[in-house]
């Protein structure tokens with residue numbers, strides 16, 4: 001239903017990795033679609049099919065004002081012929097930022113709700129109120145994470161199963177992508193999620209999503225070769241430091257590797273830090289998933305220059 005571009009693998013030859021005797025290859029999944037990029041493509045795919053199957057005409061979802069998920073959902077709705085509604089956290093700020101402007105240009109209707117109200121986003125009375133006010137819609141949760149998103153990410157994991165690697169590293173926000181990678185990856189690999197958020201609740205979210213996926217597909221996932229690193233968020237979700245921004249600029253200029261500051265920049269930073277402290281076995285290969293997110297990166301670029 002959505003167009004898809006095959007994506008390359010880029011090897012990063014960095015002195016820290018050479019010192020640690022580690023090979024790092026990066027699956028450039030950010031290049032899979034110009035607007036529905038990275039993991040968002042895989043997370044939306046089966047949700048769109050389900051919306052079509054159940055004859056829904058409108059997609060409704062939730063996100064912050066810079067959300068990659070809002071951006072991708074708006075583009076996916078346009079491409080697949082759905083109407084779309086975005087429930088946005090916080091007050092409307094005009095002019096709209098580039099993320100929301102794009103969503104709006106895709107035809108997404110934006111509704112701004114207070115942070116307090118936004119917190120009720122998965123509660124039944126709030127959803128019922130939205131139905132009363134906005135009519136029929138197919139609901140996609142915040143960040144797009146549900147059993148169908150996990151199913152899409154399982155398929156992504158299977159699509160890279162011919163690559164040879166020992167460790168797989170990726171960013172985790174709501175944990176949906178990580179859950180799919182866990183469910184779809186051979187047990188012999190170590191999977192490392194790098195949390196983009198402060199706090200230690202993500203393991204439970206991943207477990208919950210895995211259970212939902214198991215129940216929906218009548219399968220049993222036995223892969224426990226995964227962990228989440230919690231100390232690379234640089235102050236919290238969407239927080240950046242001068243060092244992180246300098247690192248991202250360097251990766252772009254020296255290695256032609258564009259990274260976003262919220263997810264993928266923090267993952268590569270984590271990989272290099274972990275390599276320095278000898279966390280990876282010598283002679284091993286790490287596969288990093290570039291999960292996209294570059295649409296919002298320009299917002300941060302001028303922060304420290």
Ligand SMILES: *Cc1c(COP(=O)(O)O)cnc(C)c1O
Pocket residue numbers: 038039040068069143145171172173174175176177178260263264291292293294
């Ligand atoms: C949304 C997003 C993530 C987080 O994915 P989850 O499935 O919510 O964990 C990671 N990387 C990028 C670039 C994203 O846009």
